[in-house]
Amino acid sequence: MKVLAAMSGGVDSAVAAARAAEAGHEVVGVHMALSKNRDQTRTGSRGCCTVEDASDARRAADRIGIPYYVWDLSDDFHDLVVEDFLAEYAAGRTPNPCVRCNERIKFASLLERATLLGFDAVCTGHYASIRADGPGGAPSLHRSRNQAKDQSYVLAVMGPDAVGRSLFPLGEYETKDEVRAEARARGLGVSTKPDSYDICFIADGDTRGFLERSLGEVPGEVVDADGAVLGTHHGTHGFTIGQRKGLGLERPAADGAPRYVVDLDPASRRVVVGAAELLSTRELEAADLISFEDLPVGRSVRAQIRAHGEATPATVLECDGRRVRVALERPIRGVAPGQTLVLYDGDRVLAAATLERRA
The missing domain is CATH 2.40.30.10 (Translation factors)
Structure with a gap:
């Protein structure tokens, strides 16, 4: 089978590509360049699509012995993931950009390009399992055996058709240590590379700051469930349902209980706060x-x-x-x-x- 292996530059995707090649597939590695800033550098486990990541992916592909290419998907990523993230927050909603990336980039844009180039499947380093429901049954998506790293939640939006054309070789590993040990045994230099976390396109981890810089100030009122004004804010996009800290309120609730964000109304520019039971x-x-x-x-x-x-x-x-x-x-x-x-x-x-x- 002809397989396109998505290689992020991390240990998971490198081991997944190596296992696909070892299984006898004709594997080609591709690094998806998702950032428009090619000169940015990685800080520990923050950031993505850096020069270091592309270089690490290339060295892994060379070690595995497979062809390697870099595809520029930064426009797609910006339009379909980053802009969606900003629009959702501006509308008072709470999106998960990793879900959107898997849906629209890794299993839409990437799979579409793979199909046009004649590939049979896409291989990634996600922690999830694909199993057939009985002899000759349709493939289905399952949780990884590694419950701590399971990514079936963010992959669920890919749908059954994409599942049938995907490979997740890491789904049966029980721990990340096993993956790192295999990377060392295969001579892959990324075996000790830190895991990435948080939102990849917000390298400093300051989501609220990113939203304020991108969406600007849209001041409004902080009110209680009865509509009484308790304070002001710089934009509903700076809040999420369930938030307790950073509400900017000077006086406590009458009963002394903590307040939480219980509703957001961008149209009236109001942030509604209340007791925990309202959540x-x-x-x-x-x-x-x-x-x-x-x-x-x-x-x-x-x-x-x-x-x-x-x-x-x-x-x-x-x-x-x-x-x-x-x-x-x-x-x-x-x-x-x-x-x-x-x-x-x-x-x-x-x-x-x-x-x-x-x-």
Whole structure:
């Protein structure tokens, strides 16, 4: 099989490419240049698409013995991920840019280009597993055996067609140490390279500062649930549902209890704060549904709303192929429009959708 291996310059993608080549596939490595600033440098585990990353990927490809290319996808990344991130925050929503990147870049733009060039599959270093449901069954997406590194949540939006044309060789590893040990055994110089984390295009980790620089100041009021004005702010995009710190309030609540952001209204430029109990949610409603199988009313599932959050038992209340609504067995806190809802059956991904409402 002809396989295009996405190589970020890290240890995971290098080992994944090496295992694909060892399995007998005809592998070609490609580094996706996603940043318009080619001269930026990596600071520890922050930043992405740096000169160091591209060089590390090239050295890994040379060691594996596969061809290597750099593809400039910076325009796609800026338009489909960064601009989407900014637009969502400006609308009072809370997006996950890693979900958008996997959906629109790694398993849309990349797979489209791979198809045009005659590749059969794309290989990445994601921690997830693809398994066939019975002899001759369709491939399905499952959690990685490494629960701490599992990335099935951010991959769920790729959908069943892309899953059928993808390889995730790291899905059966139980620990990251095993991956690093294999990299050392293969002579890959990236075996000790730090993991990347946080939002890759915000290299300093200051998300609020990035939003303020990009969206500017849009001042408004901080109010309580009854509409009483408690203070002012510089823009609703600087807040997220469930936030407790950085509210800029000079006086405490009457009962002395902590306040949290419970709602955002960009149209009126209001940030609504209130008690913790106002954050509790018993139902989730989401749109833009991507399904791996049917979700009949009454089906028991597990619902997850954060990449490394807990999956909560739930029941499907409605599903029309475009939208889904589930009732949670127990309430969860901090649900925000724009987050990704992923539904599981055990460790198997059933569907992904974008949260719109909570109740």
